[in-house]
Amino acid sequence: MEIAKALTIAGSDSGGGAGIQADLKTFQELDVFGMSAITAITAQNTVGVQAVYPLTVNAVTEQIKSVAEDLNPNAVKTGMLFSSEIIDAIANEIKRYRWSRVVVDPVMIAKGGSSLLLEEAVASLKDELIPLAFCVTPNIPEAEKLVGFTISTLEERKQACEALYQLGAKNVVIKGGHSNEKEVTDLLFDGETFHLFSSPRTNTNHTHGTGCTFGAAITAELAKGKSIYEAVKKAKDFIGAAIEDSLGLGAGHGPTNHMAYRKRKVQVNDY
Numbered sequence: 075m076e077i078a079k080a081l082t083i084a085g086s087d088s089g090g091g092a093g094i095q096a097d098l099k100t101f102q103e104l105d106v107f108g109m110s111a112i113t114a115i116t117a118q119n120t121v122g123v124q125a126v127y128p129l130t131v132n133a134v135t136e137q138i139k140s141v142a143e144d145l146n147p148n149a150v151k152t153g154m155l156f157s158s159e160i161i162d163a164i165a166n167e168i169k170r171y172r173w174s175r176v177v178v179d180p181v182m183i184a185k186g187g188s189s190l191l192l193e194e195a196v197a198s199l200k201d202e203l204i205p206l207a208f209c210v211t212p213n214i215p216e217a218e219k220l221v222g223f224t225i226s227t228l229e230e231r232k233q234a235c236e237a238l239y240q241l242g243a244k245n246v247v248i249k250g251g252h253s254n255e256k257e258v259t260d261l262l263f264d265g266e267t268f269h270l271f272s273s274p275r276t277n278t279n280h281t282h283g284t285g286c287t288f289g290a291a292i293t294a295e296l297a298k299g300k301s302i303y304e305a306v307k308k309a310k311d312f313i314g315a316a317i318e319d320s321l322g323l324g325a326g327h328g329p330t331n332h333m334a335y336r337k338r339k340v341q342v343n344d345y
């Protein structure tokens with residue numbers, strides 16, 4: 075059987091913890107062949123984002139075309155998209171190639187506070203891209219921005235899931251990393267049922283790229299043909315291990331350990 079293939083359309087993080095780099099590492103760890111179309115280059119490390127260089131719309135669509143017309147991914151993820159021009163062009167490509175297993179991580183702001191999406195591009199995300207999403211995966215601040223109300227309680231998070239579902243996403247996951255609860259709970263809404271995925275909160279500063287990694291793990295599992303429930307469950311376990319066994323790199327928000335999940339699996343199989 076041919077290996078599952080996934081394409082990430084996202085920004086490059088020179089520090090290797092988030093963006094394209096996190097996505098490709100995650101695909102590889104989950105036995106999926108990874109491909110990329112870069113939207114912007116960031117000069118970035120664990121301390122912050124020092125510079126952002128968006129690519130032209132043509133540079134983005136040419137990369138997508140090259141991948142689509144030869145390698146044909148089983149699933150696609152989007153991450154940092156920067157501008158409405160880039161978002162609109164990507165939406166057109168998704169429609170052109172009739173890609174249905176599309177995970178949209180609506181990246182807006184890096185952990186250090188730098189903006190990775192122009193304010194004017196939020197409308198394009200809502201109107202053009204989210205309606206094409208098989209799954210949209212905002213964190214709480216991103217979900218608040220998209221739905222236009224504050225999310226403090228589980229009930230409000232459920233209402234936000236429903237509002238994002240109304241925009242056209244077939245499944246919605248609102249991630250819980252930014253809540254102040256002791257447990258970290260990600261909430262999945264598939265249009266009918268809410269599913270809660272909870273884990274203890276790891277007390278760490280090494281959470282750079284958690285959202286990218288989680289979304290990439292969902293994408294990898296969808297590329298293999300798994301259901302959205304199975305994909306989110308695996309992604310939650312994958313990111314949980316990556317956060318718990320962090321590598322302790324950098325002076326700021328360090329990266330997670332993309333190898334942790336595989337290493338744990340190998341150890342379990344050894345016995």
Ligand SMILES: Nc1ncnc2c1ncn2[C@@H]1O[C@H](COP(=O)(O)OP(=O)(O)O)[C@@H](O)[C@H]1O
Pocket residue numbers: 212213214249250251252258259260273274275276277278281283284285286288309310313314317
């Ligand atoms: N401190 C933590 N301990 C355990 N899991 C976490 C922690 N912080 C985030 N996660 C998990 O990491 C993923 C990303 O969550 P979140 O931080 O909300 O997104 P983002 O990185 O996009 O801001 C989710 O699956 C969440 O459950």
Ligand SMILES: Cc1ncc(COP(=O)(O)OP(=O)(O)O)c(N)n1
Pocket residue numbers: 084085086087092093094116118153154181183184185186190281282283284285286287327
């Ligand atoms: C190039 C690039 N893309 C996305 C992000 C944001 O990643 P995320 O997983 O949300 O993690 P934090 O930045 O919040 O740690 C990024 N920083 N760079």
